[in-house]
Amino acid sequence: MQVVAGVDLGGTAINYTLVNKDERFLIEGLCEHPALTKQGPDVCLQQIEDGLKIAAKLAEIEVSDIVAVGLDTPGPASASGVLSARGSTNFAHEKWKGFDIREGMARKLGKPVTYLNDANAGALWGHFSIFGANSKATSISVVIGTGTGGGVIIEGNVLKGRVGFGAELGHMLIPYQSIAGIEGMVPQCNCGRVGDLESLASLTSIEKTVLPYLLKKSPNHELAKMTDAHQAAKLVRGMADKGDALCREVFRIQATALGLFFDCMVNTFDPDAFIVGGGVLEASPDFTKRFLEQIKAAMPTQREEQADIPIYPMPNGDTAGARGAAVEALTMARQTGLI
Numbered sequence: 001m002q003v004v005a006g007v008d009l010g011g012t013a014i015n016y017t018l019v020n021k022d023e024r025f026l027i028e029g030l031c032e033h034p035a036l037t038k039q040g041p042d043v044c045l046q047q048i049e050d051g052l053k054i055a056a057k058l059a060e061i062e063v064s065d066i067v068a069v070g071l072d073t074p075g076p077a078s079a080s081g082v083l084s085a086r087g088s089t090n091f092a093h094e095k096w097k098g099f100d101i102r103e104g105m106a107r108k109l110g111k112p113v114t115y116l117n118d119a120n121a122g123a124l125w126g127h128f129s130i131f132g133a134n135s136k137a138t139s140i141s142v143v144i145g146t147g148t149g150g151g152v153i154i155e156g157n158v159l160k161g162r163v164g165f166g167a168e169l170g171h172m173l174i175p176y177q178s179i180a181g182i183e184g185m186v187p188q189c190n191c192g193r194v195g196d197l198e199s200l201a202s203l204t205s206i207e208k209t210v211l212p213y214l215l216k217k218s219p220n221h222e223l224a225k226m227t228d229a230h231q232a233a234k235l236v237r238g239m240a241d242k243g244d245a246l247c248r249e250v251f252r253i254q255a256t257a258l259g260l261f262f263d264c265m266v267n268t269f270d271p272d273a274f275i276v277g278g279g280v281l282e283a284s285p286d287f288t289k290r291f292l293e294q295i296k297a298a299m300p301t302q303r304e305e306q307a308d309i310p311i312y313p314m315p316n317g318d319t320a321g322a323r324g325a326a327v328e329a330l331t332m333a334r335q336t337g338l339i
């Protein structure tokens with residue numbers, strides 16, 4: 001048996017998956033362990049090795065069956081997996097600064113390791129689930145969570161960029177002034193820009209900008225009575241799902257921002273598909289359907305040939321990172337004759 005593993009190292013948890021050469025995933029749900037990233041590389045890499053043994057047992061294979069491993073982590077990191085020398089939220093331990101996590105893991109496990117940042121891994125999974133591994137299709141994925149991530153897959157390959165910052169889609173400026181009903185709003189992103197995608201389409205933007213803006217117009221709304229802005233923001237999706245008009249307006253604004261952004265992407269990449277994922281879609285099927293329709297409706301009229309570009313919801317959101325990392329390793333294993 002020849003198998004490839006995917007390891008999604010997040011801020012709080014590590015998620016594992018295993019895929020065989022026929023592209024069948026051997027672990028259905030989440031195979032998750034708490035992450036010990038705070039304790040630095042030595043502890044963390046040991047933990048990854050131990051976790052891989054548990055995952056192998058769960059899938060009833062031997063660790064020696066694993067011929068390659070795909071790793072993904074939050075950034076910032078170089079395209080080849082060297083973590084930022086400035087440190088980062090998720091890799092705060094001193095020893096992580098400038099650490100080559102791909103190389104470190106390859107040495108620890110004695111197996112070849114590929115690296116992607118978490119947003120690109122998610123995008124690759126979304127792409128793979130629609131087009132399979134051997135397609136020359138192009139897709140653009142956007143994942144809306146606390147921030148806004150995403151990825152661009154061009155003719156089957158992940159766009160990483162020169163220093164690993166390719167497809168930082170959340171920080172692309174969009175012509176937000178054309179969104180109706182937000183006159184006077186100043187959507188400020190944590191990155192310093194005003195009016196990028198994340199500043200209008202993320203949980204953070206709901207908390208900092210969109211919800212306060214709308215509540216000012218409707219001071220009697222029940223969310224206006226809450227003192228904890230973060231908690232209030234987290235309630236918006238559920239209330240929108242149940243039909244609350246103000247909360248639905250929040251998502252109309254998000255969808256419109258996405259529509260404007262996708263229009264830029266249509267003109268840059270002429271893609272085969274858009275994929276939307278993240279917490280925003282953890283609601284009812286009706287909510288998802290309406291959200292995707294609103295995005296489409298907000299896209300300026302396309303050329304006739306491009307009017308039918310589909311917008312898909314991202315499947316298996318929880319495991320997207322690990323699965324995308326595994327797909328990257330599977331591609332490498334095939335190209336190098338390992339599998």
Ligand SMILES: [Zn+2]
Pocket residue numbers: 170171189190191192193196198199
């Ligand atoms: Zn930004």
